[in-house]
Amino acid sequence: MHPRFLAGVAAVALLAGGSALADPLPSWNDTGPKQSIIAFVESVTDPTSEAYVPEEDRIATFDNDGTLWTEQPVYFQGLYALDVLQEKAKVDPDILTTDALKAGAKGDVGGILATGMDGLLEVINVSHSGLTVEEFQADALDWLTNYTHPTTKKPYVDMVYQPMLELLSYLRDEGFTTYIVSGGGIDFIRAFSEDAYGIPPWQVVGTEGNTAFEVVDGLPMLTKNGGVTFIDDKEGKPVGIARHIGRKPIFAAGNSDGDFAMLQYTTSGAGPSYGLLVHHTDAAREFAYDREGHIGTLNRGLDEGPGLGWTIVDMAQDWAKVFPGE
Amino acid sequence: MHPRFLAGVAAVALLAGGSALADPLPSWNDTGPKQSIIAFVESVTDPTSEAYVPEEDRIATFDNDGTLWTEQPVYFQGLYALDVLQEKAKVDPDILTTDALKAGAKGDVGGILATGMDGLLEVINVSHSGLTVEEFQADALDWLTNYTHPTTKKPYVDMVYQPMLELLSYLRDEGFTTYIVSGGGIDFIRAFSEDAYGIPPWQVVGTEGNTAFEVVDGLPMLTKNGGVTFIDDKEGKPVGIARHIGRKPIFAAGNSDGDFAMLQYTTSGAGPSYGLLVHHTDAAREFAYDREGHIGTLNRGLDEGPGLGWTIVDMAQDWAKVFPGE
Ligand SMILES: [Ca+2]
Ligand SMILES: [Ca+2]
Numbered sequence: 001m002h003p004r005f006l007a008g009v010a011a012v013a014l015l016a017g018g019s020a021l022a023d024p025l026p027s028w029n030d031t032g033p034k035q036s037i038i039a040f041v042e043s044v045t046d047p048t049s050e051a052y053v054p055e056e057d058r059i060a061t062f063d064n065d066g067t068l069w070t071e072q073p074v075y076f077q078g079l080y081a082l083d084v085l086q087e088k089a090k091v092d093p094d095i096l097t098t099d100a101l102k103a104g105a106k107g108d109v110g111g112i113l114a115t116g117m118d119g120l121l122e123v124i125n126v127s128h129s130g131l132t133v134e135e136f137q138a139d140a141l142d143w144l145t146n147y148t149h150p151t152t153k154k155p156y157v158d159m160v161y162q163p164m165l166e167l168l169s170y171l172r173d174e175g176f177t178t179y180i181v182s183g184g185g186i187d188f189i190r191a192f193s194e195d196a197y198g199i200p201p202w203q204v205v206g207t208e209g210n211t212a213f214e215v216v217d218g219l220p221m222l223t224k225n226g227g228v229t230f231i232d233d234k235e236g237k238p239v240g241i242a243r244h245i246g247r248k249p250i251f252a253a254g255n256s257d258g259d260f261a262m263l264q265y266t267t268s269g270a271g272p273s274y275g276l277l278v279h280h281t282d283a284a285r286e287f288a289y290d291r292e293g294h295i296g297t298l299n300r301g302l303d304e305g306p307g308l309g310w311t312i313v314d315m316a317q318d319w320a321k322v323f324p325g326e
Numbered sequence: 327m328h329p330r331f332l333a334g335v336a337a338v339a340l341l342a343g344g345s346a347l348a349d350p351l352p353s354w355n356d357t358g359p360k361q362s363i364i365a366f367v368e369s370v371t372d373p374t375s376e377a378y379v380p381e382e383d384r385i386a387t388f389d390n391d392g393t394l395w396t397e398q399p400v401y402f403q404g405l406y407a408l409d410v411l412q413e414k415a416k417v418d419p420d421i422l423t424t425d426a427l428k429a430g431a432k433g434d435v436g437g438i439l440a441t442g443m444d445g446l447l448e449v450i451n452v453s454h455s456g457l458t459v460e461e462f463q464a465d466a467l468d469w470l471t472n473y474t475h476p477t478t479k480k481p482y483v484d485m486v487y488q489p490m491l492e493l494l495s496y497l498r499d500e501g502f503t504t505y506i507v508s509g510g511g512i513d514f515i516r517a518f519s520e521d522a523y524g525i526p527p528w529q530v531v532g533t534e535g536n537t538a539f540e541v542v543d544g545l546p547m548l549t550k551n552g553g554v555t556f557i558d559d560k561e562g563k564p565v566g567i568a569r570h571i572g573r574k575p576i577f578a579a580g581n582s583d584g585d586f587a588m589l590q591y592t593t594s595g596a597g598p599s600y601g602l603l604v605h606h607t608d609a610a611r612e613f614a615y616d617r618e619g620h621i622g623t624l625n626r627g628l629d630e631g632p633g634l635g636w637t638i639v640d641m642a643q644d645w646a647k648v649f650p651g652e
Contacts, residue, residue, distance in 0.1 A: 056526065133568060190572050200382065201572025202528075213564040213587055220587070220594045222568050229556070238539040242459060242548050244570060246516050246527025261539055261546070268546045 024170040027163040027321040033276070033313045037167065040274045044250065045174050051272040053250055055175040060251035061205075061241060061262060062168070064182035064189055066296040067255045067278050068197060070159040072287040073150065074109050074295060077188045078120060080143050082107060084127035098122055113294050121228060128185065128209065129226030136224055137191040144192050154323065160196050162321045164253075164278075168197055176251065181205045181240055183233035183258055187224070205240040207232045237262035249273075255280065256296040263301075263310060275310035277301045282316040285323075350496040353489040353647040359602070359639045363493065366600045370576065371500050377598040379576055381501040386577035387531075387567060387588060388494070390508035390515055392622040393581045393604050394523060396485040398613040399476065400435050400621060403514050404446060406469050408433060410453035424448055439620050447554060451535070454511065455552030459537065462550055463517040470518055480649065486522050488647045490579075490604075494523055497577065505575075507531045507566055509559035509584055513550070531566040533558045563588035575599075581606065582622040589627075589636060601636035603627045608642040611649075 028034035043051040044058065065071035082104050089096055089105040096102045100119030103111025112119045128136060144156040152159065168178050180199055182189055186206030193199040208230040212223050232240040238261050241249065252259070252266035253276040263275040279298065280289050290298040305312055315322070354360035369377040370384065391397035408430050415422055415431040422428045426445030429437025438445045454462060470482045478485065494504050506525055508515055512532030519525040536551040558566040564587050567575065578585070578592035579602040589601040605624065606615050616624045631638055641648070 186569070186572075202570065204572065208569055211565050211568055213561040213591065215590065220564070220591045222564060222591075235539040238546070238548060239537050242537055243512070243534060244528065246512075246530065264541065265539065265546045265548075 024173070025163065025166050027166055027319060029318050029320050031318045033311050033318045036311055037170075037274070037276075040251075040272070041171065041174050044272050053272060057247065057250065058171075058174070058176040059179065059245060059247055059249040060171050060176045061179045061181040061237075061245075061249045061253070061266065062164070063237075063254035063256075063259045063262070064180050064184055064206075065255075066280065067253055067259075068160055068164050068168075068180070069156075070149070070152075070161075070286060071255075071296055072289070074113075075184065076144070076156050076159075077124065077184050078109070078112075079156075080140060080147075080188070081124045081127035082109070082112075083143065083147070084139075085123055088127065095126055101126060124185070125209070125226045125228070128188075129224050131224060133187050133211065133222045133224060136187055140188050140191040152323075157192055157196055158325075159323065161278075161319075162324045162326070163319045165197065165324065167253075168199070171251065172198070177203065179203045179205060179241075179245060179249075181232065181237050181252075181262060183207055183231070183236075185209065186232075205232055205244040233258045235261045238265040241265070252276070253278070254301075256298050257300045260300050260304075263305070264308070267308060267310065275305070275308065276313060277305055277310055278313045279315060281314050282319075282322065284316070286315060288316075350499070351489065351492050353492055353645060355644050355646050357644045359637050359644045362637055363496075363600070363602075366577075366598070367496065367500050370598050379598060383573065383576065384497075384500070384502040385505065385571060385573055385575040386497050386502045387505045387507040387563075387571075387575045387579070387592065388490070389563075389580035389582075389585045389588070390506050390510055390532075391581075392606065393579055393585075394486055394490050394494075394506070395482075396475070396478075396487075396612060397581075397622055398615070400439075401510065402470070402482050402485075403450065403510050404435070404438075405482075406466060406473075406514070407450045407453035408435070408438075409469065409473070410465075411449055414453065421452055427452060450511070451552045451554070454514075454535065455550050457550060459513055459548045459550060462513055466514050466517040478649075483518055483522055484651075485649065487604075487645075488650045488652070489645045491523065491650065493579075494525070498524070502577065503529065505529045505531060505567075505571060507558065507563050507578075507588060509533055509557070509562075511535065512558075531558055531570045559584045561587045564591040567591070578602070579604070580627075582624050583626045586626050586630075589631070590634070593634060593636065601631070601634065602639060603631055603636055604639045605641060607640050608645075608648065610642070612641060614642075 025034050043049045044053040046052060062068055065075050085104045096105050100112050100115040100122045104123040112123055148155055149159055171178055178199055180189055180193060184206050186204055186208050189206050190201040190204050193204050210225040210227040210229055212225050214221055214223055249266045251274045252263045254263060255278040267273040267275045280287050351360050369375045370379040372378060388394055391401050411430045422431050426438050426441040426448045430449040438449055474481055475485055497504055504525055506515055506519060510532050512530055512534050515532050516527040516530050519530050534556040536553040536555055538549050538551050540547055540549055575592045577600045578589045580589060581604040593599040593601045606613050608614060
């Protein structure tokens with residue numbers, strides 16, 4: 001067939017809709033979740049549909065750890081904090097004032113987790129204080145880019161999920177604004193979210209620490225002072241959405257019961273909405289975990305989610321790829 | 327002259343730049359502030375200029391009370407809180423547990439201010455709690471639209487400054503994102519900011535109260551519970567910017583020493599930046615006040631601002647109009 005004719009066929013197909021030519025979610029298998037995501041997006045963006053939602057209300061919120069990137073063997077921010085703590089303890093061992101900090105300085109993740117969430121916060125506090133926000137973000141980005149994951153050996157920044165990158169792009173192409181709403185630290189996520197996800201800092205909601213404005217030698221700066229002022233997890237997620245966005249999302253994605261309230265809030269009320277939970281079922285390509293364990297526990301979501309109309313993504317079955325470049 | 331020829335002339339003028347045809351700031355007199363604002367905007371938006379700033383960094387932050395609308399005889403949110411408190415006290419006088427609340431229930435603004443900022447916060451706390459964010463905003467918008475200012479007799483929503491509306495539009499037309507960064511309550515400002523200023527809720531930064539996510543009779547809701555969790559004033563303004571925006575503005579406007587830190591932060595560092603202070607000099611058309619008084623005190627800004635390169639807008643001299651429709 002003459003090439004010019006082929007080009008003509010392609011142009012006609014594009015004009016006719018072109019969805020066969022441009023699959024917005026190529027790393028998703030053609031199973032229920034992909035089909036229902038596309039059906040939802042097509043209905044809320046179709047001005048003739050009863051479910052039509054104007055662009056300014058197309059707000060989509062995404063959990064980060066375990067939803068946009070891997071969270072095993074422990075949150076990457078926790079691993080980063082451990083490395084920083086160990087460096088700091090070499091210089092000044094007197095900072096190790098608690099059991100959690102002593103465990104951290106030995107790289108003993110189990111020992112920290114045994115002290116509970118408070119222990120993890122102590123480690124993060126001591127590691128993430130006494131420097132400016134800019135310095136912290138430069139250091140975190142350097143670590144995420146140059147250190148590698150213990151099992152996959154990939155740089156941490158490459159442990160993002162290709163299907164979710166496609167979903168973020170697809171939603172933005174369809175007039176959605178995509179936000180991260182994470183229990184992780186807001187400054188930490190902002191260090192890489194624009195490069196990794198195309199999400200600028202003002203669309204990142206997260207756990208917040210004490211930040212002070214100081215003028216040092218005539219130079220204004222923002223300094224991380226330690227101490228947590230807001231925990232953006234569980235019931236805190238809708239509160240974080242209220243503080244930062246001020247409007248209810250119509251799409252929310254998570255992977256654990258820490259996201260239950262966010263999905264419940266998003267999918268409540270009369271208008272169209274979509275709730276998505278990533279279920280980690282893929283020990284071969286990533287990790288398999290749900291009801292038990294130290295991170296990303298998913299019970300209520302599995303029990304009540306389907307009855308609430310939420311989509312449970314079975315990573316092994318519904319994703320053709322997990323990480324980019326595979 | 328033939329109309330078609332005239333249209334041709336206009337088209338050529340538009341192609342040649344068109345600034346003579348379309349004044350972006352018609353309610354500003356052709357004095358120093360207007361000239362320097364336009365010069366700044368033209369330089370940071372000119373790709374051939376050394377001062378060029380890409381769109382994603384064109385962040386402009388505006389104080390609200392006294393900068394975008396009137397703040398006399400007292401912050402409008404305070405007047406609203408007084409009205410709500412008086413209604414509530416009629417139903418249940420036992421809520422009047424402090425001197426500030428007792429003064430408030432009598433409409434005695436001086437009595438509240440005598441108890442200091444804490445007293446004002448008590449009045450706002452009691453008035454602005456025990457209801458959902460949605461209910462609060464609907465009630466506040468109703469009040470702002472239907473109640474009138476004691477001296478001008480205009481509805482409060484009409485007490486916005488026409489020159490500042492033009493400045494907001496001009497900056498947005500030139501690729502800036504415009505934020506409010508106010509000591510006022512974030513939920514209160516969001517009730518009217520989109521209609522009044524074209525600023526959506528996610529571009530409003532303000533003082534934050536306790537907000538809880540609750541599921542009542544199966545219905546998820548966000549409830550205002552009283553108590554302040556973040557004060558977005560003075561050194562809190564750069565912190566609010568860090569939390570909500572995560573990037574340093576290049577343009578900041580305020581009217582009091584509560585904005586000093588925000589302007590200091592914005593105009594620090596090497597890149598191009600613009601700091602603006604509205605000086606209330608116009609007792610005839612609005613109010614005249616600066617160094618003394620209970621609200622909008624401006625001392626450091628007048629003393630140090632010019633030396634820091636900030637523009638002081640003399641309302642009487644630099645604004646052709648104050649309010650819309652005049
Ligand atoms: Ca998660
Ligand atoms: Ca002000």
